[in-house]
Amino acid sequence: METLLDNRYRVIRTLGGGGFGETFLAEDSQMPSNRRCVVKQLRPIQNNPQIYQLVQERFQREAAILEDLGSYADQIPTLYAYFQSNTQFYVVQEWVEGDTLTDKVRQQGVLSESAVREILINLLPVLEYVHSKRIIHRDIKPDNIILRHRDGKPVLIDFGAVRESMGTVVNSQGNTTSSIVIGTPGYMPSEQAAGRPVYSSDLYSLAMTAIYLLTGKQPQELETDPRSGEIIWHRHALSVSPTLAGVIDRAIAYHPRERFATAREMLEALQLGVVSFPPTVAYQQPQSLPTVPYQQPPVATASPAVNLPNTVAVSPGTAPTPQPITQNNGSKGILLSSLIAGGLIGASVVVGFALTRPNQPVTQSTASSNESTLNSNVTQTVEPSPSETSTNQNTTQNPTPQESSQFPRNLRPFTTPLDSQTSINTEPTTPSQTPVANQPEVNRPSPEEAVQNYYETINQGEYNTAWNLLAPSFQNNRKLHPKGYLSYVDWWGGQVQNVDIEQVTLEQANADTATVNAKLRYFMKNGKQSPSSVRFSLLWDAGNNRWVVSGAR
Numbered sequence: 001m002e003t004l005l006d007n008r009y010r011v012i013r014t015l016g017g018g019g020f021g022e023t024f025l026a027e028d029s030q031m032p033s034n035r036r037c038v039v040k041q042l043r044p045i046q047n048n049p050q051i052y053q054l055v056q057e058r059f060q061r062e063a064a065i066l067e068d069l070g071s072y073a074d075q076i077p078t079l080y081a082y083f084q085s086n087t088q089f090y091v092v093q094e095w096v097e098g099d100t101l102t103d104k105v106r107q108q109g110v111l112s113e114s115a116v117r118e119i120l121i122n123l124l125p126v127l128e129y130v131h132s133k134r135i136i137h138r139d140i141k142p143d144n145i146i147l148r149h150r151d152g153k154p155v156l157i158d159f160g161a162v163r164e165s166m167g168t169v170v171n172s173q174g175n176t177t178s179s180i181v182i183g184t185p186g187y188m189p190s191e192q193a194a195g196r197p198v199y200s201s202d203l204y205s206l207a208m209t210a211i212y213l214l215t216g217k218q219p220q221e222l223e224t225d226p227r228s229g230e231i232i233w234h235r236h237a238l239s240v241s242p243t244l245a246g247v248i249d250r251a252i253a254y255h256p257r258e259r260f261a262t263a264r265e266m267l268e269a270l271q272l273g274v275v276s277f278p279p280t281v282a283y284q285q286p287q288s289l290p291t292v293p294y295q296q297p298p299v300a301t302a303s304p305a306v307n308l309p310n311t312v313a314v315s316p317g318t319a320p321t322p323q324p325i326t327q328n329n330g331s332k333g334i335l336l337s338s339l340i341a342g343g344l345i346g347a348s349v350v351v352g353f354a355l356t357r358p359n360q361p362v363t364q365s366t367a368s369s370n371e372s373t374l375n376s377n378v379t380q381t382v383e384p385s386p387s388e389t390s391t392n393q394n395t396t397q398n399p400t401p402q403e404s405s406q407f408p409r410n411l412r413p414f415t416t417p418l419d420s421q422t423s424i425n426t427e428p429t430t431p432s433q434t435p436v437a438n439q440p441e442v443n444r445p446s447p448e449e450a451v452q453n454y455y456e457t458i459n460q461g462e463y464n465t466a467w468n469l470l471a472p473s474f475q476n477n478r479k480l481h482p483k484g485y486l487s488y489v490d491w492w493g494g495q496v497q498n499v500d501i502e503q504v505t506l507e508q509a510n511a512d513t514a515t516v517n518a519k520l521r522y523f524m525k526n527g528k529q530s531p532s533s534v535r536f537s538l539l540w541d542a543g544n545n546r547w548v549v550s551g552a553r
């Protein structure tokens, strides 16, 4: 049967679909040419009349931004229209005939250095323009770049902004809040995953895309140096020139201040062949720290095939609409973003989580209501987990953290610059190598508290916050997290109902590292429970006055 959207757009076929809605190829029945177009349907992740108007306002604002971007940049699809129907929102945009970069690599294998350079050289001015409008794309990846058949030019699709408006939610206190962080694990840098994207986050994603084009490997297939956190990719693209390799390396530096500050700078480095590196402040693990294999959870096996990374929408926060976000200088945008991330720690917020199928966008429920709609068939899991001796004893199911944990609850929460009212950190949360000699000891949480806090965060469904309590080397351990954050969330959000900490004992601690043994009990969503003993390695993150988890086994 023919589907006519808005009494006008005749659907030809579905192009894709995920947690936010579907995307259709359609023709415009009210244009003489029946011009083809892409109709993108967006569903608010919470279908609640209370927030409808807010979503609507944001949607309109963001559509206006897309209109502006698309009208002046040839390599961004033109916005033709936007409308609402029932409780759903639609944008209608130019259909770009071509192949995505993912299609390209699938069809013809890895691209040559000159092809990759050309793509970068053609895209960087587009990014420069987008950034000049104070917009961060937030989801640059091979799937979101189409090589246009007409002229071979790369076109940037799928701006995160509009989807973000769909993330407006009502938290457990009944307050309207927002929002979600848009991005794709592996392609998105850590500051973006923490809710604080900066312009160079897009450069990072673009450089990760270039690595995919040169190596054919998705980020999750690449190893990282467990000490420096650096992504090891050169060995998969040995013939790449030092200039291109240097440009990419600088763009994917862990810390934004080590990257190119602007798209123009990156473009010039590419064209002129000069790559200078600012002084390194790379995250380093102490030499003595063990690397951290731990048992694969018994409930599932990691699929050896690496799926295409999905866009995820995670984390509650305070409306990171495509507002001005200025890099490194305490602008309003950073302030907002910091509040967003701060909100991650404090607030119990509801975000929809729908993992419809592998390779589809995900929205996450950090639901205080425990209403995860995660597809529990997901067969990847990677976190400290019940031991092989998982039993199906008769237990209290779905205990809340308050009801179930035997551990004292009156522990001081973490203090980070983000949840402090006075300190707004303009830099991403970065475990620091700084010795702690001059740090005030007053509010320093104990390692046991850190472990306790980690599980409380998980029990509250704040997976993104919990994820950011892991050291980067641990996050990037692809045996444990083959799909990065998505694997983490698949496990915690999809399988685990609650974790009780039965006992926590400190094995050793010094200024920089600590080892904590924890006896845990996992309550699974399928009703099973099982005990588990985990030995945590912790690193002191002086910059944020907290411990981060660098290993668990």
Ligand SMILES: Nc1ncnc2c1ncn2[C@@H]1O[C@H](COP(=O)(O)OP(=O)(O)OP(=O)(O)O)[C@@H](O)[C@H]1O
Binding pocket: 015, 016, 017, 018, 022, 023, 038, 077, 093, 094, 095, 096, 097, 100, 143, 144, 146, 157, 158, 310, 311, 360, 361
């Ligand atoms: N303007 C466009 N022109 C041509 N194809 C498009 C356009 N926008 C999206 N597409 C294609 O439509 C398909 C579905 O798009 P959609 O944005 O829903 O992506 P997705 O991969 O399903 O989800 P996501 O990017 O959110 O993870 C993709 O293959 C994408 O390349």
